[in-house]
Amino acid sequence: MGKKKILGILISIGLIGSFTWTYINRVNEKNTREVETNRETAVLVQKIGQSSYGDKIKYSGKLSYGEEQKVMSILDSKVVYVGVKEGDYVKKGDIILKFDSSDIDKNLEKVKSNYSEALNKGKESLKKLDGLKDNLKTNEDELKKLKESKEKLESEIKELENSLNNLEEKKDEISIEEYEKLKEEKNKENIKKKSELLKVSAEIKTKEVEILALKKSVEGIDKIDLGALEGNGNNKVYEQMEKLKESYTIKAGIDGKITNLNAFLNEKIENKMLPAVTISNENVLEMKFGVDEEYLSNFKVGDKIEVQIEGDKGKYKDIGIVKKIDKKSDLRTGQYNVYLEIKNNGNYKINDYVSFFLQNNSNVSNDMISKNCIIREGDKTFVYVVKDNIVNKKEVKTGEEGTHKIRIKEGLSTDDLVIEKGKEYVKEGQKVNIVEGEK
Template sequence: MNKNKEKKWYKSMIFKLSTLVVVIGIVGVFYLNSLQGEEQEVITENNAKPLVEVMEMGRRDLHKKTNLIGHVQSGDTRAVMPQISGEVLEVYVQEGDFVQKGDVLLKIDDTDYKLQSDEARIGLNAARIQLEEARSGASNAQLIEADTSVEQAKKAVEQLEKEYDRITRLYEENFVSIQEYEQVKMQYDNAREQLRLAKAYQETTEEGATEHQIAALESQIDRASLGVELANQMVERTVVRAPIDGQIVSVEAKAGDLIGTTGYAFIIMNEDNMQVSATVPESYINNIYTGQDVVVNVPAAKSTHYDGVINTVGKMPPEGSRAYPIEISLENEDELLRMGMYSSIEMIVESALDTLYVPRKALIMDNEAYYVFVVNEENTVERVKVKTGLSENGYVAITEGLNEGQQVVIEGTNVIEVGDEVKISTPNQESAKARDLDANEVGVVR
């Protein structure tokens, strides 16, 4: 009985052990199959083609820009200086007034200048009479008139000699201009010439005029006419007028002042056309030109920019500087610009027009030379040496080495080598934006 139980127990254990072995075997087979699958998957992944993004070579304009600092000034500011000296009788404007071109600003005493004008007219009339009498012959009355003309001419010389001495002293003290000095000198010389001609006329009336004397009298009339014109100009200059439309920003004269021709009496500023003054480094000065459009930002005036035009490019830098002055004209249509306002200027200093280009990150540097990876028609990678030009805003002009239509790798340059067969991805909008943001990165040789 016990032996039967023992046999049954052995049979049961053998069955259980056999079942366990079979289960372990099945599990082992599945485990080995899974390991082989993972190994195959790894092998498949390792043999996959590298994924790259390319850009088809095209053309565009590249512009290198620089930013400068400037200050707003009036585009047309005039210092008004009298053209003659004398006592100020009245000032008709005050600081802050708006004036138009031709408006009277100031009146200078014209008494002496009117006397000179009258004398010049008298001299002209006398010269005409002398010529007529010389041509027709002299009478007793004419002889008397000739003597009178000489006396009048002597008095005119004496009076103008005093005025000439006075102006000479003022000129030597730099109180009157050389123009005014020369005008008075000319009047004095004319008076002396008239005296000489009056004496010649006196002789002519006594002896009879010759052709030479008549010619001299005709010349005297020409000189006398010029003297009248100059004298009238002097009278007109006693009225000081506004040379431009604008606002009076400074008044330096008042009634009773003795004013000269070497200092200004008023400053007039026209704010319709403003300008920005700035300086340009010597490295860029030969790349800009008058008439060039620029962008000017004046934060204190408005948030949007002004369109400006360069109207002056300096030929010489200020002493101690290597930057050249420029002036940029602005339209002040909104009347928000004021003198002295800070401004920033953006201008193009170099351009590459209709040029082949690549993002900077597509470039690979090797031994101080630049290369790019190009994918050919068989989707195989080639390395091409290129020459670069202008670089701006993450893009670089290509001057040699590439042609339009070639496929240049711009993403994935760090995972490919020459001869690799690659898979080309199609960039979506987000990746294109990221590409532009990262365009400045330059690759390295692998």
């Protein structure tokens, strides 16, 4: 047999052996996987239910500015002055921006001209009014005297009539000649007085008509011409426009840092939804956190709460003061926002993490599970739920957090079996053995 044939046979035997060994290994691996798959992981589960948080409830949030001034842009006006840049510190009253007010300046001149013209007319009307008022006073004084004369005449006529009546009663005591003489004298006097009374009464009527006419003239000038004296409202318009012009100059309303600036010289601010400038007070920071209505009684304005703040500079303990509690719940979360004010000692910055535990006055809830059940992935929260011994992964929304328990607001039902222990050894779709734990 030739050498080439022998070599070929040896190579063939080697290849067959290699393929056979590979096949055996693959079969063994498959069998191993089947054994491992059939070996079910034991997990401890619990149901959502009534339980306590523990001694305290945990609240957390991030720091934000507690005092800010946001100035919106003036519509369709160019920026003609920028006195700051982002990062600058300003004092209350410092001029930050100025917007173009040339259009309002033109309108101010027009209003000022109208005001001056109306004011001159008003002054003329005022002189006329003064004359009318003097005339009115003179006539009112004369009317008063006429009424006094009328009263006097009426009194004298009454006395004469009484005297005539007395004369009639005593006519038998005097002679006929004397009686006739006295009667004639008194009748003449009575007629004279009555004539004077008629004249005075007529003068009173005339005077009253004159006074009424004068009063109407005065009232007319008060309503119309004195309106001109006040510029027919132009002076008020002028004052309002002056105030509007002042608003084109933006001043700092608080001490703080320029944290946002959307204004550029000789350009209009196109996005009217963005503030032209934002000033933030770094010395006063704020933590906002949500509280369910049933636990809102744990907080009141003015409460001092010890908090822990975690940031780039480390962990610190500090005191926060409850400054505000919203009267209405947040439409997005359904919770009531509580605002905690924290003075910045120089160690804190925006978005530092703040947390605290607070003694719970109402310590029981109906939708609690162990914190060991929770799986955090980024900003989402999940749990593993077992149904028919198969693992399913569910996203949930959580609420208040205690020392041992956490509230599940959405995502679970009371029948769900949630994995508490063993969750690190399972994955979705895996078959497991269930060991029930506490509720």
